[in-house]
Amino acid sequence: MCRVDDINSMQRIGRALRLFCRYQATNLSSGMEYRGAFLTQVFAMIVNNSAFIIFWLILFERVGTIEGYDFSAVMFLWAITAVGFGIAAVFFGNSTYLSRIIYNGELDVYLLQPKPVMLNVLMSRSQVSGWGDMTYGIILFLATQPISVGSMLLFVLFSLLFSLVLVSLRVLYHSVTFFLGNAEELAARGSDMIISFALYPGTLFKGPVLMVLHSLIPAAFAAWIPYEIFSKFDLTKLALVICFDILLAAAALGVFRLGLRFYESGNRMGVRL
Amino acid sequence: MNCVLEVRNLEKTFRTKIKSSGLAASAKGLFSPSYKSVVAVDRISFDVARGEIIAFIGPNGAGKSTTIKMLTGILHPDAGDISVLGLNPHKQRRQLSYRIGTVFGQKSQLWFHLPPLDSFNLLGDIYDLDRTKARKRIAFLTEVFQIGEYLKVPVRKLSLGERIRCEIAASLIHEPEILFLDEPTIGLDVIVKARIRKLIKTINAEDQTTIFLTSHDTGDIGNICRRAIVINHGRIVWDDTVNRMKYSFFRKKKLALRLASPLKIDMPGVEIIKTKNSSASVEVDLDETDLSDVISAIMKSNQIRDMNISNPPLEEVISMIYSQDKT
Amino acid sequence: MKYARIFTISIREQLAYLPAMFVRNLFFIVLFFIFYSLWTAIYQSRTTLEGFTIVQMIWYLTFAESIELARSGVMTQIQDEVKDGTVVYGLVRPFSYIIFKISRAMGESIIRCLPVFGIGFVFAYMSVGPLDGYLTALPFGLLLLIGGLLLNVLWQVNIGLLSFWFEEIGPFFWILTKLVFIMGGLFFPIDLYPGWLAGIVRYLPFAFSAYWPAKTLVQFNHGVFLTGLQGLLIYATLLFSCSAALFTIARKRVHVQGG
Numbered sequence: 001m002c003r004v005d006d007i008n009s010m011q012r013i014g015r016a017l018r019l020f021c022r023y024q025a026t027n028l029s030s031g032m033e034y035r036g037a038f039l040t041q042v043f044a045m046i047v048n049n050s051a052f053i054i055f056w057l058i059l060f061e062r063v064g065t066i067e068g069y070d071f072s073a074v075m076f077l078w079a080i081t082a083v084g085f086g087i088a089a090v091f092f093g094n095s096t097y098l099s100r101i102i103y104n105g106e107l108d109v110y111l112l113q114p115k116p117v118m119l120n121v122l123m124s125r126s127q128v129s130g131w132g133d134m135t136y137g138i139i140l141f142l143a144t145q146p147i148s149v150g151s152m153l154l155f156v157l158f159s160l161l162f163s164l165v166l167v168s169l170r171v172l173y174h175s176v177t178f179f180l181g182n183a184e185e186l187a188a189r190g191s192d193m194i195i196s197f198a199l200y201p202g203t204l205f206k207g208p209v210l211m212v213l214h215s216l217i218p219a220a221f222a223a224w225i226p227y228e229i230f231s232k233f234d235l236t237k238l239a240l241v242i243c244f245d246i247l248l249a250a251a252a253l254g255v256f257r258l259g260l261r262f263y264e265s266g267n268r269m270g271v272r273l
Numbered sequence: 274m275n276c277v278l279e280v281r282n283l284e285k286t287f288r289t290k291i292k293s294s295g296l297a298a299s300a301k302g303l304f305s306p307s308y309k310s311v312v313a314v315d316r317i318s319f320d321v322a323r324g325e326i327i328a329f330i331g332p333n334g335a336g337k338s339t340t341i342k343m344l345t346g347i348l349h350p351d352a353g354d355i356s357v358l359g360l361n362p363h364k365q366r367r368q369l370s371y372r373i374g375t376v377f378g379q380k381s382q383l384w385f386h387l388p389p390l391d392s393f394n395l396l397g398d399i400y401d402l403d404r405t406k407a408r409k410r411i412a413f414l415t416e417v418f419q420i421g422e423y424l425k426v427p428v429r430k431l432s433l434g435e436r437i438r439c440e441i442a443a444s445l446i447h448e449p450e451i452l453f454l455d456e457p458t459i460g461l462d463v464i465v466k467a468r469i470r471k472l473i474k475t476i477n478a479e480d481q482t483t484i485f486l487t488s489h490d491t492g493d494i495g496n497i498c499r500r501a502i503v504i505n506h507g508r509i510v511w512d513d514t515v516n517r518m519k520y521s522f523f524r525k526k527k528l529a530l531r532l533a534s535p536l537k538i539d540m541p542g543v544e545i546i547k548t549k550n551s552s553a554s555v556e557v558d559l560d561e562t563d564l565s566d567v568i569s570a571i572m573k574s575n576q577i578r579d580m581n582i583s584n585p586p587l588e589e590v591i592s593m594i595y596s597q598d599k600t
Numbered sequence: 601m602k603y604a605r606i607f608t609i610s611i612r613e614q615l616a617y618l619p620a621m622f623v624r625n626l627f628f629i630v631l632f633f634i635f636y637s638l639w640t641a642i643y644q645s646r647t648t649l650e651g652f653t654i655v656q657m658i659w660y661l662t663f664a665e666s667i668e669l670a671r672s673g674v675m676t677q678i679q680d681e682v683k684d685g686t687v688v689y690g691l692v693r694p695f696s697y698i699i700f701k702i703s704r705a706m707g708e709s710i711i712r713c714l715p716v717f718g719i720g721f722v723f724a725y726m727s728v729g730p731l732d733g734y735l736t737a738l739p740f741g742l743l744l745l746i747g748g749l750l751l752n753v754l755w756q757v758n759i760g761l762l763s764f765w766f767e768e769i770g771p772f773f774w775i776l777t778k779l780v781f782i783m784g785g786l787f788f789p790i791d792l793y794p795g796w797l798a799g800i801v802r803y804l805p806f807a808f809s810a811y812w813p814a815k816t817l818v819q820f821n822h823g824v825f826l827t828g829l830q831g832l833l834i835y836a837t838l839l840f841s842c843s844a845a846l847f848t849i850a851r852k853r854v855h856v857q858g859g
Contacts, residue, residue: 019398048774062650185623203641
């Protein structure tokens, strides 16, 4: 019916967008079927996040500031983390299941489709509860941060970048499955850790740990430096963050592709063929 | 171009780590692992013409799945050439994917939580199909596969047979020129299997789609395919029409007998398979003796109440082919 | 020879679980690390906070968290049993069923408590050194700590029993854990709370799951211990009676519906 050589780039982008929207629409409708699960997840998220708001409120009331951070600063971290997490869950919902997909050979189905494998896999599932996280993050931002055109733009940018870092990190860790066997736990831990650290003031951590927090668990680039930029705009820092994020994404794509080649040569570790 | 698939001297070897038992061996395994090479596909060659229905048969581990993966481009060969519709499956995989369809028994193309219709629409977009054309095509396939009533039921609620019908329909939305099916009837009951086979034949007749299927169910071969390739230990041991397969190997006949008294016979070329009081089952090798001789011999000392002469089942034929390959 | 082999096999089996154990404990390590970083930073500009020195604060956290993170799976156990019907066996002797569940859960909690406490202990010791006066506090504090574990178990048993009425009991559990978090003084002593809130929250059951045991251990005096003990006994009895009541009502309900 249709040949790939016939279409030009504009059409290609158009089609990609159309597919993306289709993914979202169908995933949303399937999510609605599990309305119960969706509601409980959102509820749990609200309960959990509210508890932390109270925690920080009381603590800051008692101690003033902590290493340069105040209540509003910590809420900024929460806001971009929540929205970033939500974006990752909604638009790249398979990012947490990648190891399983590789391990079970489900990758084959995606290899046989005429679309870029990594994006296809990541986008073909959507965790609908992520919309809850996104909404929460936006409301939190509007309630606790100074509102201006600039601040909102930065908020959107940093939320998007956070999700980029999160998804890239997951892809990187999950890709270990190609080479060493099921890395699902590893990736889940890495994912949890970057989120955990991102929710606390970056200035708390000193010494050698900082190296890790700028690399393996790049909470610094995902949340803390963005906060620095948000409170006092610095173009160099912004460029640094964007560079790092792009490099990370490129690395993730590269490692994934390498893993794919390994997968296609058939020498998988303990995987069902 | 009449030849849609050309395979020349295809080879594939897998290296697997040898896991040894014992603490010391495990520790050694961590630092200097030893590997075992398994030749999955050992220099096979064959051609497939447009519109053929061809079955790739072999026991487990024979190399069927490996071959079909190489043909579709998801596994790359160690040596040899493959040309599918003039393209190199591994190097031109994306281009090829627009023109081939696949149904892998255990792996589903359908989204588990969604109704098949949603999956069909999604696939329409994945294959860059024009929306109106896609809709018409889906309607057509729904009709042919008679899946209208399941179209809006989430896939997870469908039975295996219903799901497979939807899977095959899904694989045909973009009108592929070749359809690859890997063990499509596995796990299905007899009636459903017959239905699926009929559908496959219909597709082939209607759209001239070349069908390439792997199976170890001989019923698939008998009922759908005109040509069969038998593969064992990574090598092709038979490549010819199913008819010829049936006739070449009918050098044995099976006799199911109901007699007046227990069977007693001792003749070269006659093997008693089962005997119990007044019934017996006997295999006659036509290379060594004549059916009429055997029957007369039995009638000499007994009375035949009922008799049924049959060909060995295709399964046995295939096993024979396998065992012949002990070279 | 045979025992040597059994021994090595057993070691290998345990080693096989190492990755899973490591992963679970990694979470604790990260948690404690974050908290200790937080409090070290807070104490940079002060020596005491509401009467707590940094040594006391860090040890307070260690104890409070050990209780909380040592949760057993008794809630899901009960839920599963209600869902698949095996709870029928318990219906015959409700009293012993509940006691059985509690004792089993306590055993589980105590075992789970150990590695958590171990990690916390290491962190605390390395960052602030030993706790003053811990020897005197220890027997009393440990008693309340076990009491805290018991309270948590009782809460979970009650929530588990709610699965007779509710499909999803998860939400109840989450609310409970957050209540303990906020009102139990899990992340810092209730002494830090604004006066009006502290006054109320101190005597709510949640405080006896974390605050009172931990406070007894780090700022021991008999008054604190006695309050902790009293509250513990009152709430444990209440929760226990509640579970017994729930179970009896559930039993009637099951009979009416015919299982």
